Amino acid sequence: MAEKSLAEITRLCADCGTCQSACPVYGVELSEPNSPRGKVNLIKAVDDGRLKVNRRNRSLLYQCLVCGGCESSCPNGVEFNSLMISYRNLVSGGRKIPWLKKMLLFFYQGHVLRRALWLPRLLARTPLKKKLFLPSFQSIDLKMLVSREREKVYDVLLFPGCVLTYFYPKKIAGIKNVLEKQGLTVAFPPKLQCCGFPYLSQGWSDKFASLARKNREIFTAYKFKYLVVPCSTGVLAFKKYYDLPGREVLELSEFMFKHCPEAKIDPNFVREFQGPFTYHDPCHNLKSLKLQKEARHFLEQFGERFRDDDSGLCCGFGGIFKVGFPATSKKILNKKTAKLNESSVGAVVTSCPGCYMQLKESLPIPVYFFSDIFKNR
Numbered sequence: 117m118a119e120k121s122l123a124e125i126t127r128l129c130a131d132c133g134t135c136q137s138a139c140p141v142y143g144v145e146l147s148e149p150n151s152p153r154g155k156v157n158l159i160k161a162v163d164d165g166r167l168k169v170n171r172r173n174r175s176l177l178y179q180c181l182v183c184g185g186c187e188s189s190c191p192n193g194v195e196f197n198s199l200m201i202s203y204r205n206l207v208s209g210g211r212k213i214p215w216l217k218k219m220l221l222f223f224y225q226g227h228v229l230r231r232a233l234w235l236p237r238l239l240a241r242t243p244l245k246k247k248l249f250l251p252s253f254q255s256i257d258l259k260m261l262v263s264r265e266r267e268k269v270y271d272v273l274l275f276p277g278c279v280l281t282y283f284y285p286k287k288i289a290g291i292k293n294v295l296e297k298q299g300l301t302v303a304f305p306p307k308l309q310c311c312g313f314p315y316l317s318q319g320w321s322d323k324f325a326s327l328a329r330k331n332r333e334i335f336t337a338y339k340f341k342y343l344v345v346p347c348s349t350g351v352l353a354f355k356k357y358y359d360l361p362g363r364e365v366l367e368l369s370e371f372m373f374k375h376c377p378e379a380k381i382d383p384n385f386v387r388e389f390q391g392p393f394t395y396h397d398p399c400h401n402l403k404s405l406k407l408q409k410e411a412r413h414f415l416e417q418f419g420e421r422f423r424d425d426d427s428g429l430c431c432g433f434g435g436i437f438k439v440g441f442p443a444t445s446k447k448i449l450n451k452k453t454a455k456l457n458e459s460s461v462g463a464v465v466t467s468c469p470g471c472y473m474q475l476k477e478s479l480p481i482p483v484y485f486f487s488d489i490f491k492n493r
């Protein structure tokens with residue numbers, strides 16, 4: 117959890133409003149209470165007792181993707197993500213999370229979803245697919261990828277995260293393959309849990325703590341040099357909220373850039389679609405981890421077929437945000453879609469499983485995961 121108190125963080129806010137232009141929610145709702153500054157002032161007022169927490173202001177505080185946009189643009193160093201997470205855990209404590217969100221969060225826990233995956237797969241074939249925001253599932257048996265040798269020292273422990281595990285497992289096989297083609301040994305342990313960030317960011321910190329404990333036990337059971345995570349939200353969770361001394365945690369494109377900069381792209385990749393393609397920067401990559409050049413180092417090798425979109429526009433997914441605020445999420449997505457239409461691209465590549473799901477389920481053009489651009493998919 118954040119080391120500073122709410123008052124210590126909010127005190128830094130000078131009410132300048134610089135953060136507004138960086139906020140995807142404010143960008144579509146255009147109201148002060150929905151701006152980062154409005155949210156900071158709301159927390160300040162509740163924290164110093166001028167305002168009571170009620171349904172309306174609790175909802176306003178949840179109408180935020182915890183994307184880090186405001187934090188990275190704030191000249192005064194207001195740690196907005198920490199502020200939001202601390203506040204939500206303080207006022208909610210896991211109890212006041214709306215039932216639909218809570219049900220989804222409950223379901224996402226590794227042990228629940230592993231046993232009951234047949235249910236969302238079944239529902240995804242019914243008209244409830246849209247209502248429950250279910251994607252089209254991929255299906256492979258991940259057991260064949262599992263590393264059972266615990267005495268070996270692996271170069272990488274691959275933590276794929278819940279979206280790839282449950283919805284797009286073929287991508288995990290692809291990522292493992294890409295890493296192994298670089299001559300690396302890759303551990304993929306069984307029974308990894310969700311990193312827990314969705315629970316933490318929704319104010320359910322005891323559930324986060326139990327998932328984190330289980331993941332830590334698995335990490336301790338394996339010997340490895342790098343923890344590689346193809347999801348920047350997971351990287352943030354591990355870096356900021358896990359205690360992993362001596363472990364270097366790297367997002368996939370960051371790892372490839374640092375340790376395999378010569379990895380060969382697949383020239384056949386661009387034969388799969390017409391025209392140029394672009395890259396969608398996931399918010400946590402761009403704004404929190406400051407990863408921008410890493411994926412581009414590889415994408416630019418496609419020459420003119422790669423058309424850079426440096427708008428940094430959010431896709432509106434935000435994990436559970438999409439379930440809580442579908443209308444706002446849709447407006448944010450529409451902005452992104454308009455930008456893509458304007459640049460007339462024939463495909464999109466991204467490196468966040470959540471953005472991949474959001475764009476893949478919404479765009480009429482092919483959407484690829486970062487690992488798809490390499491040889492030997």
Ligand code: SF4
Pocket residue numbers: 128129130131132133134135136152153156186189190191192193194
């Ligand atoms: S940019 Fe920072 S200091 Fe300015 S209003 Fe936003 S949070 Fe406050």
Ligand code: SF4
Pocket residue numbers: 138139140141142151152155179180181182183184185186187196
């Ligand atoms: S974290 Fe993102 S969505 Fe939330 S207030 Fe800041 S910029 Fe807006």
